[in-house]
Amino acid sequence: MDMQGFHYNLDALFPSEPDFLEDEELCQKDYEYLKRLYPKEVRLIASVLEEYLDRYEYEGSPMYAQYPDAVTIYRMANEIWKMLSMEADREQERHWKNMLQVMVCQEMYVRRRRHDKFCRKFQDCRRR
Numbered sequence: 001m002d003m004q005g006f007h008y009n010l011d012a013l014f015p016s017e018p019d020f021l022e023d024e025e026l027c028q029k030d031y032e033y034l035k036r037l038y039p040k041e042v043r044l045i046a047s048v049l050e051e052y053l054d055r056y057e058y059e060g061s062p063m064y065a066q067y068p069d070a071v072t073i074y075r076m077a078n079e080i081w082k083m084l085s086m087e088a089d090r091e092q093e094r095h096w097k098n099m100l101q102v103m104v105c106q107e108m109y110v111r112r113r114r115h116d117k118f119c120r121k122f123q124d125c126r127r128r
Contacts, residue, residue, distance in 0.1 A: 024114065031110060042099075045084060049103055052080050053111065063108050064115060073108075077101040 035046055053076075056063040062072045077100035081093070088096060 024117065028114075042103075045080075045100070046103065046107075048083055049080050049100070049107060052076070052083065053104070053107055057111065064112060068108065073101055073104050076104045080104070 035043065038046060053063065062068060065072075077097055080100050081097055086093075086096065
């Protein structure tokens with residue numbers, strides 16, 4: 001049988017899906033823009049926090065645990081607070097640490113979402 005001239009319309013067989021990298025890049029740009037709207041002090045804290053969480057970007061990290069625990073979040077916020085070496089009275093320190101816990105949760109959410117999206121698209125990563 002001669003197969004010349006026999007063509008499949010691959011576009012019809014496999015409908016196009018949004019380009020993962022392009023979609024992720026748009027989301028990341030939007031996220032970066034919104035972070036630039038943070039007050040000056042919070043932008044500084046966010047940069048330290050991001051650098052700190054970069055160390056947790058590995059498979060099996062507590063950041064990627066199915067249910068991260070409050071103690072881990074609290075410990076991370078305290079470690080970031082120590083890195084900042086900010087002067088504050090007890091009440092101010094408590095408020096800053098509360099904000100840091102929220103920021104850790106928010107940044108972890110963004111990274112977990114990106115990680116899960118990547119795993120679904122490119123490989124079989126399973127949270128342990």
